Amino acid sequence: MLVLCAVSAPRNAAAGVIGADTVWQGEVSVTDDIxxxxxxxxxxxxxxxxxxxxAESTKTDPEYLSPLTEITVRGRLVVxxxxxxxxxxxxxxxxxxxxxxIIVDHGTATLLDCRITGADAAITVIDGILRLKGGTLQENRYGLTAQGRTSEVTVEESRVTGNxxxxxxxxxxxxVTRGTTVAGNRKKDTHAAVAREEWPVKSLAPVAGPPVGRRYRDEVLRGETVWQGRVQVDGIIRVPEGSRLVVMPGTIVEFSKKDxxxxxxxxxxxxxQGRLVAKGTPRLPIVFRSAEAGKAMGDWDSINIMNSAGAQNIIEYCRIEHAYRGLHFHFSNVAVNESALNDNYRAIQFQESVVAMTGNTLCGNRSGVQGRDSRVLFTDNLVCANLMGGNxxxxxLTARGNRFVGNxxxxxxxxxxxxxxxxxLFDANRYGFLVADTFYGEINRNSFTNNLEIGISMKNVDNLQVRGNVIAGNGFSGxxxxxARAVIGGNLISDNGERGIGVQTFDGEVSGNSFIHNxxxxxxxxxxxDLAAPGNWWGGDDPEKVILDRQDDPARGVxxxxxxxxEPVPFAWPLPSLLTDITWRGAMTVERPVTVLPGAVLSVAPGTTVRFAPEAGLAVRGxxxxKGTADAKITFTSLTGNEASAWDEVLLEYATGSEITHCVFEHATWGVHSHFTNLSVKDSLFSGNYGGMRFRSGPxxxxxxxxxxNTIGIRSYIGNAVITDNTITGNETGIFVREKGGGLAISRNNLAGNSGYGIRVGDFNDEDVDARGNWWGDGDPSAAIFDGRNEPGIGIVRFEPHLNGPVAAGVGATP
Incomplete structure (x- = not known):
């Protein structure tokens, strides 16, 4: 069926979903989303x-992508x-x-000779196909935005200007552009950005399950009902007030598609409307999914919980897939824990409810979570690779310990x-965090990093505290x-593409921040x-050169x-782990153990000082x-004391490709502790530690x-290493070879002046150690060595020929 809107006077176009091929012509007024x-x-x-x-609505329909009125194309648009x-x-x-x-969302659009004005984004393409010819995109916030690896856009003989x-x-x-002008846009004409990598959505392994044991159509479950095994639903199941549905661990609930x-x-x-208890286990999760052979997003509606505000509804260790809204509740008390919701239009939606969500994964949905008029505790969740994360x-709202990444x-x-x-953590989204129209709150100790445009956007907010955040590496603005009326203080604002902070109207103070390398x-x-920004560190730059204000443009404030x-304002790293690439600059404080996770790269800029609290350290698994320089060394030191073991260590495990150059390690238990890592250490100083460096394997x-x-300068355990052109002196033991020293090549080092031994071989080392060509000080080199000559049965240190004088070795020397 073809629906034709052809009119001489304006009329409303059909709102909502267009159910059949439709033609617009004449004058068409769109009053609601299409x-x-x-x-x-x-x-x-x-x-x-x-x-x-x-219109800026609070619409809750997951099929729409903007609070503004939109024309969304998942089929085909022909202009x-x-x-x-x-x-x-x-x-x-x-x-x-x-x-x-116009939003081309996985659809196709061919637009010939059209003009688009007044939009937030004239055309947005999300993993869709667009051909625009003879178009003019003007007086919009954004002209054309193309996003996603499967988007294919051709723009011919068009103008993108005045946006x-x-x-x-x-x-x-x-x-691809041909014969197209992209110029005269007020803030920026073109911009291309790619996050370090697309956030991976791990496909959940399909669960085969037993044969269907119970099948329902439209049915009311009164009293207490227990589901286990495999259940198929071919209608709508109702659990009335006073009744309870219990779903046992390992149960599979499948919904057929009815449209x-x-x-x-x-x-x-x-x-x-009664109560739902769906408690799986890590080994036996509960699965809610489509029953169709070709399972797809939106095959079934939702788990709806309505007017269930008494005893708490529990969803725990569940997998919810292929729904329109995986979980949907109003006027209810609900806890969602340790569950995975993916491939839904919207994973979770609620209003007028008390909600606790902990440890969940909301990934690969159109929308992760949307809630309104509720009290929400949202902790330790992963919200990733959705079109929209949380709203x-x-x-x-209390949101703590979550990861909003790759949306x-x-x-x-x-x-x-x-x-x-x-x-x-807000990382690799288009926008990290948007906050508007709030009257009170705090944004403290978060990481806003590597977002494609903006880390934090604040609009029309009051009584807001923004403290102790790292705001770094964002494409446009941190x-x-x-x-806004707020206090912005104690933040690390660095490496943002164009500006650290962009301000239009602000009543408050920006103080005690470190601005570096924006x-x-x-x-x-x-x-x-005017803007008050006293007491900040400007990264060693002249503030006048890194501030744009009335000095540069008379129309601006001062x-x-x-x-x-x-000098840098000390900054306490806020998160227990580093999930994505980041650069530390200035004066960093580590108050608790921090882990660099596999796949992430921690870069430490020249001149940075990293201070560790007692028992704190850095574990690098990425x-x-x-890489400091001779004039700007990197220092890893203690926050509180100057004695050995005042902090823990820098541990590298499977951290292949790591490099340490022109660094100082002092007052640690072990400065560097390396396991199974291809590691390079050059031009560095290890002083006042229990141990300078120890390693296993290598190279x-x-x-x-x-x-x-140090008590021990270097310790090797089953090591594969080249140790050359170093000065190893003033330690109790210079090099301790605990076991399997045959993989070591120790040469051109100054090994004199250690109070115990230059090299000591451990009781379990049964291999000889190659230590030829080193300086051992005046006298017999064997006096500075403990090996099989002192204790039969352990390996021998082969030191001949030895050097007759010291070499120019140590920090800053060249071989």
């Missing part, structure tokens, strides 16, 4: 004018404009950003309400502030009101930067690049370094 689903074509005839109503009769898409009020724009931003290419989208209105969304599901409206739009959006955001400006003051710090190269004043 969705073109897969298998459906929307055609817009030449000369048509489409006017879209301005048949001509040079003589172009098609116009615009907002009703003709203001920039009043409607969302805030022009053409953005994100996450590997393929964009009576043809919108592509399944309607079967569960409606709980909370009018909530009392195509925002990691987390909070609007209105009260929020406490602490010790979370922090964007508009109409692209163009540390602070870009775009508004007319950034008052009195009392600037002469890669460490601590390790230790060159031109000094080990002085």
């Amino acid at each position: 969705l073109v689903p897969a298998g459906v074509t929307l055609t817009v005839r030449r000369g048509t004018t489409v006017r879209v109503a301005a 048949e404009g001509t040079d003589a009769a172009p098609v116009l898409f615009s907002g009703e009020g003709k203001k920039t950003g009043e409607w969302a724009g 805030d931003y022009g053409l953005f290419t994100l996450q590997g989208a393929r964009v 009576t209105n043809g919108d592509g969304i399944g309607e079967n599901g569960i409606m709980v 909370f409206f009018r909530t009392e 195509a739009k925002e990691g987390l959006r909070v609007r209105e309400g009260v929020a406490a955001i602490t010790e979370n 922090l964007m502030v508009q109409d 692209g163009r400006y540390a602070i870009d003051l775009d508004g007319k009101k 950034v008052r930067h009195d009392g600037e710090m002469s 890669r460490l690049l601590a 390790v190269r230790i060159e031109r370094s000094t080990f002085r004043g």
